[in-house]
Amino acid sequence: MSTKRWILVFFVILLFCTALIFLLQTGSESQIAAVYSDGQIVRTVDLSRPDAYDFPVVTQEGGENIIRVENSAIFVVSASCADKLCIHQGPLSPTGAPIVCLPNRLVIRWQSGNAGVDAISGG
Amino acid sequence: MKHRKLTFCALLAAIALAVFVIEAQVPPLVPIPGIKLGLSNAVTLFAICFLGPWQALLIVFVRVLLGALITGQIAALIYSLSGALAAWTVCALLVRYIPQKQLWVVSIFGALTHNTMQILVAALVTQTALIFSYLPVLWISGIITGTFTGLCAQLLLQRLRSILS
Numbered sequence: 001m002s003t004k005r006w007i008l009v010f011f012v013i014l015l016f017c018t019a020l021i022f023l024l025q026t027g028s029e030s031q032i033a034a035v036y037s038d039g040q041i042v043r044t045v046d047l048s049r050p051d052a053y054d055f056p057v058v059t060q061e062g063g064e065n066i067i068r069v070e071n072s073a074i075f076v077v078s079a080s081c082a083d084k085l086c087i088h089q090g091p092l093s094p095t096g097a098p099i100v101c102l103p104n105r106l107v108i109r110w111q112s113g114n115a116g117v118d119a120i121s122g123g
Numbered sequence: 124m125k126h127r128k129l130t131f132c133a134l135l136a137a138i139a140l141a142v143f144v145i146e147a148q149v150p151p152l153v154p155i156p157g158i159k160l161g162l163s164n165a166v167t168l169f170a171i172c173f174l175g176p177w178q179a180l181l182i183v184f185v186r187v188l189l190g191a192l193i194t195g196q197i198a199a200l201i202y203s204l205s206g207a208l209a210a211w212t213v214c215a216l217l218v219r220y221i222p223q224k225q226l227w228v229v230s231i232f233g234a235l236t237h238n239t240m241q242i243l244v245a246a247l248v249t250q251t252a253l254i255f256s257y258l259p260v261l262w263i264s265g266i267i268t269g270t271f272t273g274l275c276a277q278l279l280l281q282r283l284r285s286i287l288s
Contacts, residue, residue, distance in 0.1 A: 006228050010266050017259035024256050039250025063198070082196045088154035098253050100245070102156050103198035107251045 025095040028110040036107040063104040136185040139166035168276040176215035209240035230273025234265035
């Protein structure tokens, strides 16, 4: 295949991906953030409440992330991982993209559906 | 392996490792996991073409394993190793069908494979399908970085071949 054809192919893929980024942004109606460690939900936080507090999430190997809830926002303030990307990801945004700390297998996301009150929430 | 090939292979492994460690010192441009230049992949690609796929595989192992030890990012090993091995497989296969002057195309496919594999592993490890929402951004990054590293490898091969012949 000619070089020009390849350039076209990748350009189309680029456009497609750009479109996907916007399409995939779901405004989430939920005000409840769910914190997962190793795929298991460890905490749910109701962000409509005005509480402010910190809580740690630890992994089996001793990895730790300290999560802060403040001003109806949830974000990571301290992490034991090497890259600290989770801290720089900032507060959980309404567009739906989760906060992830891959080395510590931590995910913070909006709670989907009606998971109910079967998890710990609040302070 | 002949002595010359072995020595050159070891040299490339050292270069790949050095490039990897240096690149790891640079703070990430964007706080999205997996977005990096991946310059050491240019070395892998160069090795596939200049030495052969199996020598390149050795270089990949050296770079990933020692790189994880040196940078202290051992937790990232599963992501790093799976991504690099998948990328190596794709590149080693594609170079048979895509001419060397379009090596950058092979590199892009390698980069896309690397990123996709890492996301796959991340989704499995965190049990979160939502992680796939990072895929479009990573693909955009993969196309750009893949082109750059591919061109590096391509140009290096062209210059080196003309010097050595």
